[in-house]
Amino acid sequence: MGPIVHIGYHKTGTTWFQDRFYPAVRNRHYIPRATVRAAFLARGALHFDPAEARTHLGEAPEQAILCEENLTGGLHNGGLAGNLSKDVADRILRTLPQAQIVIFVRDPLSAIVSAWLQYVKGGGTFGLRRYLFGRDRLSPLAPERDEAPGFNLDHFDYVRLITHYDGLFGPERVHVFRYEDFRADPRGFAAAYAARFGLDIDLAHIDWGTRNPSLSLPLLWLARAMNLFTRRAVADKSWLVHIPGWYGLSRRMLRRANGSGRFGRPLGMRDLLDDALAARLRSHFAPGERLLAARLQWQARNEDAEGTVLRWRQRPLPYDGHAQSPAHR
Known part of the structure; x- marks a missing residue:
């Protein structure tokens, strides 16, 4: 079958x-x-050497499993306007031409909200709209556009990168799954996923516990305030004064407070997106989502013909329950 290369996306359970x-x-x-990052991301585009990458990966790469969400590009910089995302696909092809590509996708609005929450957890101070559209306030010639790439909505128009991988590897070797199906039934999905790729794994000994739940509203505001006292760890933020060691200490305090369950329920997508912004984003992603639905239907029919399809529930609406699956936001 060749190596399995699970490229992400971010916020679709890759850490689990x-x-x-x-x-x-x-x-x-x-x-x-x-090791995966050293093989595929450490070198610049003009210095990448597939032989060097294979050396990093070690012996028997054809039996390997690789999983690294940054192979789709950075979460907060849009994969450098998609340039890194596209180039990495070529790097994988040159290094592992027989690879089976695995791509998990998530409702883009849910993914975007989760990305902003991750931005806050990572030291960010700006609100959701400023995070999403902050670059719109810059002039077309502003140096910040080139020196510090920022969030890009198009990063979550998944079908574009999927189509690119289809062209490089052939669609029969590019496997696309919905995060919502995994989140709704982690054990059932994992069993079907293991069977699909012939993975020998004892699911009875897997830890299915929740990890890294979303922040509650009080802790979200507290986190943004605490982040004013560190210049780490995201590029696009404000800070009043940098206190050495504060970033690590504040993260530990937030994790402990969030894990206690005493500060309210975790926030969901509908808590953070107002109707106008949600409608704007839905309109932006609608063409790509239609193409993605068609791509998933093709995949299901193709696997049906081979007798290997494993069906998961396809939801007509985004899943946004507050309970977290083993995948984290």
């Missing part, structure tokens, strides 16, 4: 796969994230 699922697979070897 990296920490709990793939290391438990017994008939393939899982390559840690740091």
